[in-house]
Amino acid sequence: MEKKEKLWGGRFSESTDSFVEEFTESVSFDKNLAVYDILGSIAHAKMLGEKGIIPKEDAEKIVKGLNQIKEEILQDRFEWKKELEDVHMNIEKALIEKIGSIGGKLHTGRSRNDQVVTAFKLYIKEETQNLINLLTQLKVSLLNKAQETVDIVMPAYTHLQRAQPIRLAHYFLAYLEMFNRDKERFQDSLKRINQLPLGSGAVAGVDFPIDREFVAKELGFNEVMRNSLDATASRDYIIEFLSNCAICMSNLSRISEDLIIWNSTEFGFVELPDKLTTGSSIMPQKKNPDVLELIRGKTGRVYGDLVAVLTIVKGLPTAYNRDLQEDKEPVFDAVKTLTGSIIGMTKIIQGLKPIKEKMEQSAGGFALATDLANYLVRKGIPFREAHHIVGKIVSYLVEKDRELESITLEELKQFSPKFDTDVLNLLSIYNVADARSSFGGTAKERVLEQIEFWKRRLNLS
Ligand code: ARG
Numbered sequence: 001m002e003k004k005e006k007l008w009g010g011r012f013s014e015s016t017d018s019f020v021e022e023f024t025e026s027v028s029f030d031k032n033l034a035v036y037d038i039l040g041s042i043a044h045a046k047m048l049g050e051k052g053i054i055p056k057e058d059a060e061k062i063v064k065g066l067n068q069i070k071e072e073i074l075q076d077r078f079e080w081k082k083e084l085e086d087v088h089m090n091i092e093k094a095l096i097e098k099i100g101s102i103g104g105k106l107h108t109g110r111s112r113n114d115q116v117v118t119a120f121k122l123y124i125k126e127e128t129q130n131l132i133n134l135l136t137q138l139k140v141s142l143l144n145k146a147q148e149t150v151d152i153v154m155p156a157y158t159h160l161q162r163a164q165p166i167r168l169a170h171y172f173l174a175y176l177e178m179f180n181r182d183k184e185r186f187q188d189s190l191k192r193i194n195q196l197p198l199g200s201g202a203v204a205g206v207d208f209p210i211d212r213e214f215v216a217k218e219l220g221f222n223e224v225m226r227n228s229l230d231a232t233a234s235r236d237y238i239i240e241f242l243s244n245c246a247i248c249m250s251n252l253s254r255i256s257e258d259l260i261i262w263n264s265t266e267f268g269f270v271e272l273p274d275k276l277t278t279g280s281s282i283m284p285q286k287k288n289p290d291v292l293e294l295i296r297g298k299t300g301r302v303y304g305d306l307v308a309v310l311t312i313v314k315g316l317p318t319a320y321n322r323d324l325q326e327d328k329e330p331v332f333d334a335v336k337t338l339t340g341s342i343i344g345m346t347k348i349i350q351g352l353k354p355i356k357e358k359m360e361q362s363a364g365g366f367a368l369a370t371d372l373a374n375y376l377v378r379k380g381i382p383f384r385e386a387h388h389i390v391g392k393i394v395s396y397l398v399e400k401d402r403e404l405e406s407i408t409l410e411e412l413k414q415f416s417p418k419f420d421t422d423v424l425n426l427l428s429i430y431n432v433a434d435a436r437s438s439f440g441g442t443a444k445e446r447v448l449e450q451i452e453f454w455k456r457r458l459n460l461s
Contacts, residue, residue, distance in 0.1 A: 007089050021083050026325050030087040031073075031080055032332055036122035037087055038070045040115060040198060043218035045106055053208050054105045062106050065099040066091070086325075087119075088112050109210050111202035113232040113320040118198040120328070122219065124241050125193045127335045128186050134342040135183040135248070136458070139176050141349040143454050146172040150447055153429045154269065154359035155367045164370055165363040165429040166442040168354055173450050175255050182248040189240050196221035200228035203319045233319045235309060238327050242306040245334040246299075252341050253299035256292040259348065263289050268358045273351035291348060295341045302337050305330035363429045365403045369394055371432045372404075372423070379418040389416050 006012070042063050049059025069091055072078040084090045089112075096103035149168035156166040196219065199205075199212035205228040212224045225231040262269035272289055280286040308330045312323050369390050376386035393415050397404060405427045412419035425431050430444075437443035454460075 007084075007093060016083075021085075024085065024322070025082045026086045026328065027080050027082055027084065027090055029332060030116075030325075030328050031090070033087050033116075033119045033123050033328075034073045034078075034091065035070060036126075037091055037115070037119040038066050038073075039122060039219060040118040041091070041106055042066050043215045044110055044198060046218060047211050047214045048105070048108055048208075050214060051209055051211055053108060053210070058102045058105055061099050061102055062095065065095045065103060068098065069094050086112075086116075088115055109201070109206045109208035110198070111200075111232075113202045114198050114200040114228075116324075117231065118196065118219070120331075121193050121195075121197065121221075121237065124237065124331065125190065127339075128190060128193065128241065131245075131248075131335075131338060131342070132183055132186050134339065134346070135179050135186070138179050138342055138346045138349070139183070139454075140458055140460070141346045142172045142176040142179070143451065143458060143460070145169075145349050145352065146176065146447075146451055146454075149354055150444060150451070152354055152356045152359055153363045153433050154354075155363045156442075162362065162365070162367040164436075165367055165433045166436075167433055167444065167447050168359065169447050169451070170442040171258075172349075173447065173454070175251070176454060178251045179248070182244065182251060185244045185247065189237070189244060191222075192240065193237055194220075194222040195225045196223065197225050197231035200225065200231035203232050204228055229319060233316075235313050235324060235327055238331060239306070239309055239313070242302070242309055242330065242334055245338045246302050246306045248338060249295075249299040249302040249341060252345055253296045255345065256296045259352070260289050260292050260296070263292075267362075268355055269362075270355060271353040272348065273353075276348055276351055291344045295344055298337045298341060302334045305334040360429060364405055364427075366394055368404050368426060368429070368432055371426045371435065375423055375426055376416060376418055381416070381418060 045062040049056040146169040152168040155162040196216040373386040
């Protein structure tokens with residue numbers, strides 16, 4: 001059988017088993033990195049020319065050839081070959097076919113081990129920036145919704161039991177804070193992504209007089225990685241990226257869960273726009289919050305992506321091992337999933353209609369009990385005692401199947417002589433919410449301050 005030509009075929013006397021080709025290839029998915037691989041190669045070739053490691057004319061031919069290949073790839077005219085293993089060798093082989101043996105000079109002073117990390121870092125850098133932009137849009141949608149809902153009061157739940165009344169805007173601002181931290185995490189990670197691995201060779205550095213600063217500048221990296229072993233072995237930048245994705249998904253999943261519950265007939269707190277929901281093939285009455293359910297479900301995938309890469313690196317001997325090829329698909333999956341989930345959530349927030357009456361009905365009643373206890377505290381009764389007195393009031397009303405708002409001053413006085421006419425103010429959910437005027441609290445003035453803060457931060461004022 002004729003031996004198929006591999007770029008690394010020199011020392012081999014028989015062709016690769018087709019099973020092995022199929023099992024070891026990565027081009028079917030790492031072709032996603034093609035444009036970044038070419039960017040890295042162009043910077044490397046220019047540097048080789050500048051430093052006289054290869055003739056300048058050769059470097060120019062290489063750059064021209066690479067740019068043509070990039071166009072072919074972008075226009076989907078490029079033929080990917082699995083037998084060429086990965087994106088790097090597909091492109092290098094195409095270059096040699098295009099410009100002849102000069103193309104073979106590109107790989108001087110470089111290894112796929114530093115090449116692949118460079119391309120992947122360029123990709124993750126761009127996707128990180130995309131995610132930052134999408135998170136900003138989500139934040140804007142939450143801020144807008146908060147502005148619309150300052151005057152809606154709803155129950156906050158602890159243990160999924162009605163706890164205390166809050167302004168609905170307070171809820172949206174809580175998620176604005178969470179997604180802002182998610183965005184900051186992505187921003188902070190750029191510092192580490194912006195360190196150039198190229199120029200580290202296979203593991204120990206390069207025996208040509210290369211100029212890594214030049215390459216870093218060409219590619220927009222702020223620093224050069226200081227240790228070649230670290231640069232080729234480490235994948236913590238990937239784990240950090242996936243952790244950031246996983247944390248962000250956890251927040252998306254949690255807000256999804258709230259909205260799914262609120263959208264149920266039993267709660268009836270919100271209505272989702274028709275265009276963002278789906279019907280049931282069998283039950284005509286249903287309008288399902290599938291986007292939210294899928295965000296919640298897909299959170300599991302992204303956690304899986306993170307755990308996959310953590311597990312891949314855990315037992316690896318230090319330096320490059322082929323196992324590391326498995327770092328790609330989890331990242332592609334996480335990028336696709338998180339991108340879609342943020343876009344979906346932004347649409348949901350924009351289209352969400354709160355049902356004020358339902359929320360306010362539920363915000364009253366026993367959710368006001370803490371305030372009644374605090375009232376007694378202000379009148380000099382120790383908190384534990386006040387808590388006990390209000391507990392008695394609650395059980396008295398529960399027995400009679402009555403809401404807290406229905407209680408009269410006379411009845412209250414039977415439980416404690418400290419109750420006076422001003423206690424009746426407490427039976428308004430607005431007053432109760434506005435009493436929580438500590439910094440970070442749900443009082444209207446505090447909520448409005450936070451809205452102003454975010455308008456300034458998001459440059460919307
Ligand atoms: N496709 C490989 C990967 O993704 C590229 C690096 C291959 N290096 C090697 N020495 N075989 O990890």
